[in-house]
Amino acid sequence: MTQAYLSASQMRGGYGKADILNDCTITVERGQIAVIVGPNGAGKSTAMKAVFGMLNLREGAVLLDGEDITRLSPQERVRKGMGFVPQTHNIFPSMTVEENLEMGAFIRDDDYRETIAQVYELFPAVADKRRQNAGELSGGQRQQVAVGRALMTRPSLLMLDEPTAGVSPIVMDELFDRIIEIARTGISILMVEQNARQALEIADIGYVLVQGTNRYTDTGKALMADPDVRRTFLGG
Structure with missing residues (x-):
């Protein structure tokens, strides 16, 4: 089994003594669009920050193209190929x-x-x-x-934290179209998004986080079709 381009596995960590992430795993293949969704307070942005090195992990590891970068600073991760848009x-x-x-x-x-x-x-x-x-x-x-x-x-991995927050539906659709274009050039995309339904429509893989842990992991299409996911997270 080949190693994913980004492999952030079994992450546990948070702020101070409180753990926000609990055994959270996020992987992204080359040129893939991965989307993290979930309710408010689920740890979505915290997971993104952990991947980028803005949060020290108590457990788990982050590998980029097979290299362990768990202890690197965000600045060092940028030089390794990570791009982050807060x-x-x-x-x-x-x-x-x-x-x-x-x-x-x-x-x-x-x-x-x-x-x-x-x-x-x-x-x-x-x-x-x-x-x-x-x-x-x-x-x-x-x-x-x-x-x-x-x-x-x-970057070889572009991370976007709520890229469509506060924009109109037309602008949101345009941004998602551009994100698809970026992924087609071979850049991997990891995105946290509050507009879960629209984000999962373009996602190759989706992660539904609840209380800092993976509740559902599947293709965007499969998550959209899952009745439990639809009822609980997508408004039916």
């Missing part, structure tokens, strides 16, 4: 769109202009506002800038 405070509002993207290339010493061009191609609405301060953009456009900045590091 739910809030994910742009520099007083800097232009282009300056935000350039900040995403801080770990690179090569010519990153081709990557900027690829980001603009992916997000044409952002390209039109490249000279505008990012703080002046709409919520959906700011999210696009935040995702674009993470893509500037050329």
Whole structure:
């Protein structure tokens, strides 16, 4: 059996002495879209932070492409190929769109202009506002800038914490379409999402967390069809 590209297994940890995660396991294959859903307080964002090294684990391990990165800092994990887009405070509002993207290339010493061009191609609405301060953009456009900045590091795993929070249904659909495009380039996606039904529709694999542990794990399609999941987590 081959090792998944991301394997975060049997994670236990939390804040202070309280454990939020209890034997939580998340795996993502190359080019796969993995979605973490569940009720409020289920530990979804905590699981994401644990994968990114923002939370010290008491038990469990995080492997990326077979390498144990459990003890690495978030900065070191970025250099290993992780990109992380937090739910809030994910742009520099007083800097232009282009300056935000350039900040995403801080770990690179090569010519990153081709990557900027690829980001603009992916997000044409952002390209039109490249000279505008990012703080002046709409919520959906700011999210696009935040995702674009993470893509500037050329990640092999892109992690998104509630990427559609506070945006309109039309913008949400557009963001999900772009996420599918990103995955098609071979980048693995790990996403925490409150809009569970819409997220599972695009998910190759879904994780339903309850109280920091895996309640259901299956393909997005299978979870959407599961009557227990539908009734309990998807509103019927």
